[in-house]
Amino acid sequence: MLARLILAAVFLVSGAIKAWDARETIVAVRAYQLLPESLVGTVAAVLPYFEIALGLLLLIGLATRLAAVLAAVVMVIFVAAVISAAARGLSIDCGCFGGGGEVAAGQTAYTAEILRDLALFLLAGYLVIRPDTPLSVDRFVHRRAADPA
Incomplete structure (x- = not known):
């Protein structure tokens, strides 16, 4: 349950901050220089609400395995984007919790960002394998379905 709640909190907070500004x-999306300009606005508009939706699913424990798979995919994309920025010599803030864009040379936190996202990937992976957690809608639904009323 702790893995589910940690991931939920991360996605809810990061999504809400991105949606707010x-x-x-x-x-932040533009700073990575990975997408054509025609897609930057769309990705920036959709990403916060996708993160919020994942966070809500994880918070209540609904479709936990699916939400965990999607969370793992998102973490892989985020790690790849940060590695790409570092490899290309960009000096940017990841924009993970708001902010984003260029920063002064030497002010990046790529290693910490990658390690954090890998830890979140591991939590998501755990939930893919063991999605049944206490206090979840999934558990309630499964128990109701198993009850021979």
């Missing part, structure tokens, strides 16, 4: 989210 859409302009900053656009700057």
